[in-house]
Amino acid sequence: MEKIIIGNFKMNTKPSEFKSYAMTLATKTKGTKNDVIVCVPYTHLETAKEILTESVVEFGAQNISEEIKGAFTGEISAEMIKDLGATYTIIGHSERRAKFRETDRLVNKKIKTALANGLKVVICVGETLQTRQNKQASAFVKKQLDDVLKGIYENELDSVVIAYEPIWAVGTGKVATPKDIQKMVELIRKEIENLYSEKAGKNINVVYGGSINLSNYKKIISIDQINGALIGGACLDVDGFSAICRENY
Ligand code: PEP
Numbered sequence: 001m002e003k004i005i006i007g008n009f010k011m012n013t014k015p016s017e018f019k020s021y022a023m024t025l026a027t028k029t030k031g032t033k034n035d036v037i038v039c040v041p042y043t044h045l046e047t048a049k050e051i052l053t054e055s056v057v058e059f060g061a062q063n064i065s066e067e068i069k070g071a072f073t074g075e076i077s078a079e080m081i082k083d084l085g086a087t088y089t090i091i092g093h094s095e096r097r098a099k100f101r102e103t104d105r106l107v108n109k110k111i112k113t114a115l116a117n118g119l120k121v122v123i124c125v126g127e128t129l130q131t132r133q134n135k136q137a138s139a140f141v142k143k144q145l146d147d148v149l150k151g152i153y154e155n156e157l158d159s160v161v162i163a164y165e166p167i168w169a170v171g172t173g174k175v176a177t178p179k180d181i182q183k184m185v186e187l188i189r190k191e192i193e194n195l196y197s198e199k200a201g202k203n204i205n206v207v208y209g210g211s212i213n214l215s216n217y218k219k220i221i222s223i224d225q226i227n228g229a230l231i232g233g234a235c236l237d238v239d240g241f242s243a244i245c246r247e248n249y
Contacts, residue, residue, distance in 0.1 A: 003221055004161060004207055004228030005245045006122060007038040007235030008062060008090060018044040019051065021238050026055035028242035035228070036245045038235065039090050039122070042076050049085035060088025060119070063096060066109040068117075078117035089114050090122045090230075092148060094167045104147035111148060111160075120159040122230065123148055124209070125188075129168035137166075138187050145191045154196045161205040162188055163230045169210025171232055178223050181208050185225050214240045221249055 013021065018040065029036050037058045040048055048059040065075035081089065091114060092107035102110075107123070114121045125144040127137040141164070152160070164184050166176050176184075185206050193201025208220055209230030214237075221229050221244075235241045 001249050002033045002035065003247075003249045004035045004037070004205060005241075006088075006090075006161070006163070006207065006209075006228065006230045007036075007241055008093070008209075008230060008232045009038065009040045009044070009235065010062070010095070010232055011041060012236055013041070013044070015041075015043045015047060018047050022048060022051035022057075024238045025057055025242055025245075026052055028238070029056050029245045032056055032246050034245055034247070034249070037088050037122075039088060042081065045081060045084040045086055053085060058087045060086045060090070060122075062090045062093065064089050064091070064110060064114055064119070066106060066113050068113065078114050078119055082117055082119060086119065088120045088122060090124065090163075092124045094124060094126060094165055094170055098167070104144060107148045108150050108152075111152060115152065115156050115159055120161070122161045122163050122207075124163045124165050124230075126163075126165040126167050126170075126210075129166075132166065132168070137184070141184060141187060142191050145188065146195065149195060154200050157192070157196065157200055157204055161207055161227070162192075163207050163209050164188060165209040165230060171211070173211050175211045175216055175220065176208070178219060181220065182223050182225070185223070189225065212244075214243065217244050218247070221247075 039060045039062045061081045064078045091110045096102045127140045131140045189201040192204045205227040207228040212231045213234040
């Protein structure tokens with residue numbers, strides 16, 4: 001079964017280092033049936049366009065401004081990344097929520113801007129360790145979904161991937177148990193069904209992210225009803241990431 005494999009570079013690698021990465025990834029993923037996406041720093045997009053356009057690999061950014069254009073010093077718009085060939089953006093990553101104080105309200109605004117500009121969106125949701133220990137994880141993720149999807153239409157969900165990323169598992173080496181991941185994926189589908197329709201709940205793309213690596217990816221990506229993976233640290237190793245992307249799941 002085809003899967004969606006998304007790499008998140010975060011603020012790693014220099015533009016000059018990305019060229020050889022992109023060339024290797026393009027070569028090593030040739031012929032894969034999986035959807036392969038790399039979300040790179042803005043500074044790498046031009047090279048991504050040059051090297052990856054003819055390959056199976058799509059590329060995107062890790063954030064966009066909620067604004068379209070104008071006096072927003074230091075911001076990058078959806079239109080700008082689209083012009084460089086990006087087809088995706090990640091929105092609402094837990095690092096942006098925690099370190100840049102992005103709220104569900106802002107995340108919602110950014111999702112609308114991305115979709116209105118023809119970008120596909122990876123929307124991150126997930127709970128803190130404390131929320132999980134307090135047995136509030138399901139209620140927390142459900143509310144996040146309700147808030148960030150406000151005003152998004154059902155026909156736009158084809159351009160949406162929901163990434164379940166428990167915050168305590170991102171970049172920590174700790175992975176949620178397959179049972180907990182499966183439970184949360186089911187909850188996400190159920191909530192999409194409540195918000196939209198049974199069909200939408202069934203068709204929505206849901207991936208897991210949080211400390212996936214070469215030794216645990218098979219077990220996680222094979223979980224029932226999971227469409228793929230969002231991979232941070234481990235995507236920086238192009239050989240390992242390519243192997244995950246090439247896998248016939
Ligand atoms: C991420 O950045 O979205 C992520 C899942 O990171 P890591 O794989 O390093 O936990």
